Amino acid sequence: MTIPGKLGPALSALDAERSRGRASGAVATFALLGAIVSAPWILPQAALNDLSQAILLGLFAIGFNIIFKYSGLLSFGHAAFFGTAAYAEAMLLQAFPAVPVPVLILLAACGVGALGLLLGHICVRRSGAYFSMMTLAIGAFLYTIAFKWHAVTGGTDGLGSFMPSTLVLLPGWRLENPSIAQTYELSASFLIPLTLAVWLILERTPFGNAVQLVRQNEERAAFLGYDTHRVKLANYGLAAFVAGVAGALWAIANGFVSTDSIDLTLSTTVIIMAFIGGTGWFWGPLLGSAIYIFGSDRLSALTQHWQLWMGLAFIVLVLAFPRGIAGLVALLSSRLVERRDG
């Protein structure tokens, strides 16, 4: 793809935005991903279970944030894609236990990505409150299907016992009754390459440039010849695909899928996670989900009504630190640098 001449100024604005805090961002990214890789050797078994939930919901939150950070659209029903992929993965595992798991995960996630492209036609044309309300309706619609279609989804009882006792990773590489640590590693080995690839796509490719230009100035992008609707639609499909990978891994890690994986509560929880971590940083939602999971674990040991305190903390966060923990850390570190330089 050739870059039209008039794209120059717009691209240099993008570059300026990127180079600010590039080094510290890279350090933070490697620290976060390094922590995920090394966790099985450091953390006790019980905490590893929490972390397994945290990284999968974190991947889901990154999916949510792809459409929020890069297209400025707040999806209020993103659990539709997470949940659909989880159900699809459960059914695929039951139907084809001999097919390598990565193939099944990709199948489920691609199906959900296609679903995102289809449903995106309805909602991506709108922005702001309208987009949020439409995605909520779409999420509620898919939830209702999962809730009512008892023969396939098990309704509120959910689907269990779909996990084969032998998990085929690759032809000739099997896991017998995978342990928590093993499914955690499986999740991490998907999460890290996938998020790095998505980050590269959105930050370093012509497609990513187009997505960011459309968010910054949709009219300008349209005048430059971009089909802004298709750019946003493609990004919505990507956001659905990432949520789909997370959902498929969720089915494997838990061995159980129910309407909890597709309901409105999960759609709002993922928004809360993303904003706790900070939506301005690509990996912020992953950080946010870890804080949410471990925070709720600690809180629920203290009080039965931990969600009350979680909600209050979130309200304070939204009012006082709208850029989340990552934004707060970035602000503090830039102050430190200024003081040292000045």
Place this chain on the structure above:
Amino acid sequence: MSGHLPSLIIAGGLDTLTYWSLAFLIASGLTVVFGMLGFLNVAHASFYMLAGYIGYSIAGQTGSFWLALLLAPPITVVLGLAAERLLFRRLYEAGHTPQLLLTIGIAYVIAEATKMIWGDDAFTVSPPAGLGGHIVILGATLPVYHLFVIAIALVLVGLLALLISGTRLGMVVRAAATHPQMVDALGFKLHTVHTLVFLVGVYLAAVAGVVMTPMLGIYPGMADDALVQTFIVVVAGGLGSLPGAFAVAGLLGLVQGFGSVFLSDYALFFPFIVLAGVLMFRPLGLFGTRSGA
């Protein structure tokens, strides 16, 4: 499915009017607040739930549904006023994303607070004496309470229309929605106008919450269910359009009222069918004029 055609039509017609009333009662408050303040309040349905629970407690303590209907909405409005003073008013100018986030947090807190106070159980509330029975018209058995719900909705819709388009206060409120600086310059206190509109929205939700309880009962997930319904009515009607919400609530009532007679298994899907059907012909909603951005 027993009975013949006239009775089916009467029963379906009454169900239509009942669902119409219920759907509009909940959605009207959200629409008013969105239309006049541009504020998208996810916690709207939470005030509806809160009023339902408060009404349940009042009715349980005093034995009087009427007292609950009289007292629970004002109590909810006072709580709404506190929330408005503390939280909502900070974000009137802030755009939809912060509003959405803040009200998600508030909805979260209200949901957990109601669980803390009233527990996880669902409760049923019986209609007040005199409204619990049935009447038979042309072979159709009709619950008297449904007629009462329709009457309440009619009264509130009438009052609301009168307030907005027939009074000086309504004029100021409408002017404040489109020309805030001018209204401010003329000496009206914008903050007071905003607070008032917000509280009218909470009051409508609260009345809906109390009126609804004898029909649907109260349960921890009722706010989520109502939120989805409300959003569908508001989006299909056109964001912020009260006539639009009224018309779509009617359409929803029609589909629910007659559809449930024949296809009761699919009743949960009716709102989505209405939404998809409306948006197919009117992408901005029935009376929509703007994208809502």
